[in-house]
Amino acid sequence: MTPHQADRPHGSGRPRGTAGPGYTRDDRSGRAPRGGRPPSDPARQAAYEAIAAVHRDDAYANLVLSDILRDMGLSGRDAAFATELTYGTLRALGTLDLIMADAAGRDVARIDPPARDALRLGAYQLLHTRVPSHAAVNQTVDLVRSVAPGAAGFANAVMRTISETTLDDWLQKIAPDYEKDPVANLSVLHNHPQWIIRAFAEALGGDLDDTARLLIEDNQAPTVHLCARPGRADPVELADEVDGQPGAFSPYAVYLNGGSPRELAAIHDGRAHVQDEGSQLVAAALLAAPIEGRDTRWLDLCAGPGGKAGLLGAIAAQRGAEVTAVEIAEHRARLVENATKGMPVTVLPIDGRSVGKDPDLPEEGFDRVLVDAPCTGLGSLRRRPESRWRRQPSDLPALTKLQRELLVAALRAVRPGGLVAYVTCSPHMVETQVTLTEGSRRSGVEADYVDARTLLPPGMPKLGPGPTVQLWPHRHGTDAMFLAVLRRTA
Numbered sequence: 178m179t180p181h182q183a184d185r186p187h188g189s190g191r192p193r194g195t196a197g198p199g200y201t202r203d204d205r206s207g208r209a210p211r212g213g214r215p216p217s218d219p220a221r222q223a224a225y226e227a228i229a230a231v232h233r234d235d236a237y238a239n240l241v242l243s244d245i246l247r248d249m250g251l252s253g254r255d256a257a258f259a260t261e262l263t264y265g266t267l268r269a270l271g272t273l274d275l276i277m278a279d280a281a282g283r284d285v286a287r288i289d290p291p292a293r294d295a296l297r298l299g300a301y302q303l304l305h306t307r308v309p310s311h312a313a314v315n316q317t318v319d320l321v322r323s324v325a326p327g328a329a330g331f332a333n334a335v336m337r338t339i340s341e342t343t344l345d346d347w348l349q350k351i352a353p354d355y356e357k358d359p360v361a362n363l364s365v366l367h368n369h370p371q372w373i374i375r376a377f378a379e380a381l382g383g384d385l386d387d388t389a390r391l392l393i394e395d396n397q398a399p400t401v402h403l404c405a406r407p408g409r410a411d412p413v414e415l416a417d418e419v420d421g422q423p424g425a426f427s428p429y430a431v432y433l434n435g436g437s438p439r440e441l442a443a444i445h446d447g448r449a450h451v452q453d454e455g456s457q458l459v460a461a462a463l464l465a466a467p468i469e470g471r472d473t474r475w476l477d478l479c480a481g482p483g484g485k486a487g488l489l490g491a492i493a494a495q496r497g498a499e500v501t502a503v504e505i506a507e508h509r510a511r512l513v514e515n516a517t518k519g520m521p522v523t524v525l526p527i528d529g530r531s532v533g534k535d536p537d538l539p540e541e542g543f544d545r546v547l548v549d550a551p552c553t554g555l556g557s558l559r560r561r562p563e564s565r566w567r568r569q570p571s572d573l574p575a576l577t578k579l580q581r582e583l584l585v586a587a588l589r590a591v592r593p594g595g596l597v598a599y600v601t602c603s604p605h606m607v608e609t610q611v612t613l614t615e616g617s618r619r620s621g622v623e624a625d626y627v628d629a630r631t632l633l634p635p636g637m638p639k640l641g642p643g644p645t646v647q648l649w650p651h652r653h654g655t656d657a658m659f660l661a662v663l664r665r666t667a
């Protein structure tokens with residue numbers, strides 16, 4: 178699973194008719210049980226339902242919330258408030274749970290799941306929003322009464338205890354001393370699991386001050402970036418049209434100032450797509466280095482849902498090239514087809530590791546190959562509020578094996594003289610440098626690094642010593658994309 182798999186219909190992570198630990202089937206709707214009181218506030222009810230679905234069904238917050246908002250007919254300020262509450266609560270979960278445990282005098286694992294999620298939402302309002310305390314307490318007790326009627330008195334007591342102390346004082350109380358355990362301290366202060374902080378710190382050369390800056394950035398709601406598709410839209414004109422601004426680095430990027438990109442005409446008519454600026458940069462980097470000889474056969478080995486294929490396809494149309502886009506998951510392959518309509522792109526719903534075995538994926542058949550590998554997605558935590566608490570270090574072995582195999586396949590698919598870009602939206606060294614070294618070694622293919630810094634727009638700051646590049650939210654305003662470019666020599 179990768180965080181890119183956000184197109185999965187919500188709830189599909191768990192078989193129908195089953196419920197997550199601690200939930201009964203009656204909890205599954207998330208709505209007030211028959212005989213319970215109706216919700217007093219639709220935005221909070223929507224946020225509660227989304228948070229409960231994330232924990233009960235392994236749903237993705239962005240998908241489940243947009244379904245709930247639509248079903249409840251919420252828009253404008255109500256929708257914005259529900260979104261802030263859902264995303265904020267999910268991001269802050271680890272620290273909220275520690276505060277709740279302290280206030281309740283028991284581990285949160287021992288609180289009934291519906292009451293626990295309602296309390297998390299309440300604690301978030303008390304500690305992170307301007308909602309007046311009495312309103313946060315009363316609304317939360319009302320919500321608990323409707324989803325876990327027996328726990329209303331308990332919820333009242335916990336909420337009142339939390340409300341008596343400011344967030345700063347809570348953090349002071351529960352965070353371990355920075356001098357004794359800096360990672361544990363940062364984990365509580367900035368709402369990230371410790372293993373992720375260690376991975377970030379390692380990729381940032383052990384600089385914990387810089388790591389803290391990254392953690393703070395990870396807790397901000399990211400700006401939505403559009404990609405103005407080359408040949409179809411001019412970014413400056415598009416920026417005017419959507420009341421946004423041209424991006425700082427990618428020649429295709431437009432930053433939205435707010436509002437939902439779903440409603441934009443440019444998205445509907447295929448002139449633009451939503452794509453982080455870092456993703457645009459790494460995809461374009463594959464095409465930036467000159468190669469000798471034929472340059473018409475390009476391969477995207479992990480294409481779903483089609484963001485980078487959409488950009489590669491638009492440029493291929495201009496340069497007379499053709500893109501083969503491979504995606505193993507059928508429903509995601511269909512998304513790639515949608516994303517590349519009208520472009521010279523052929524979508525293959527097959528395993529990218531079948532290079533040399535599938536006639537459509539011949540060895541040495543391609544001039545440029547992109548491996549945007551399935552990964553932990555630790556580089557895009559801003560966009561997926563629940564993922565930092567869902568991901569586990571135990572996810573790494575299976576992912577890195579797949580990454581190595583896909584890199585080996587890519588190196589075999591490219592012709593001598595051609596280029597392979599290895600990309601992850603994770604800065605975890607095991608997924609970046611280790612995979613790269615191991616995959617290149619095992620491929621048996623000879624290849625040299627191209628300095629990836631030279632393939633990015635001039636003037637980009639803080640790209641490190643090369644030849645690989647790690648982008649960062651707190652340095653570049655992008656997701657933490659990793660990029661390595663290899664030229665096959667023989």
Ligand SMILES: C[S@@+](CC[C@H](N)C(=O)[O-])C[C@H]1O[C@@H](n2cnc3c(N)ncnc32)[C@H](O)[C@@H]1O
Nearest residue numbers: 181479480481482483484485505528529549551
């Ligand atoms: C990081 S995502 C790619 C994102 C995509 N390039 C984009 O820009 O929208 C990785 C994708 O690889 C797919 N995948 C996983 N294993 C694969 C395999 N063996 N062959 C082909 N695709 C695979 C996943 O289903 C997922 O869609």
